[in-house]
Amino acid sequence: MIPSHVLNMVAFAVLVAIFFAFLTQSRPKDRARVVVVLGGAMIVLSLIVAYVMYPFPLAR
């Protein structure tokens, strides 16, 4: 079990990116590019969405 939320999110992004890299690309260089772009986009966008949601109060 990974106790950290951020590490869970990073693990999820990396696994999904590797999966789609092998599913959609044939050459190792293209696969590496997909892993970096897709995985990076998922991580960065998740952090942006998290910070955008930060000012909203939790339901009480």
Added chain:
Amino acid sequence: MDEPVPDSTPPPSTRLRRSPFVPCLLAWCVPGLGHLSMGRSARAAAFFLVVTATFGLGLASGGTASVVDPQQPLSYLATFDNLALGPLDLVSRSVSLGGLVYRLPEEESSPERQAVMNRMRDRVRMPTYEYGSTFLLTAGLMNILLILDAFDIARGRKD
């Protein structure tokens, strides 16, 4: 003059051609096995590692296999998604629900329903339950894509 008799024996490539559903069935049984049966060993190894890692992380993080609840229509989709993992789904049900439960008993007071609900409550209390269930569902979706990909390769639509 006699006409030549056409040879009815199919060429070797046609004789050896398997049904495209065989790789699909193999892919359902073990993630990546469908691709391995078609000679894509590197892809097969990567798919096996990624799908089993996603599945293992999901189970270790408190993820729970979905069961059909007639009051929640989306539970049908989630259960179908879990079933796409093949034999791995048996493992996740045994670990997370204590047995091969596929449908929540409808009667509220039945002991079977209470036992399943208690197992699910124990899992929900884990802090990473949501992550775990998402990982399990994602592993199922990945294997559905692998089955479809194996079908496309077997049909010659994709290299």
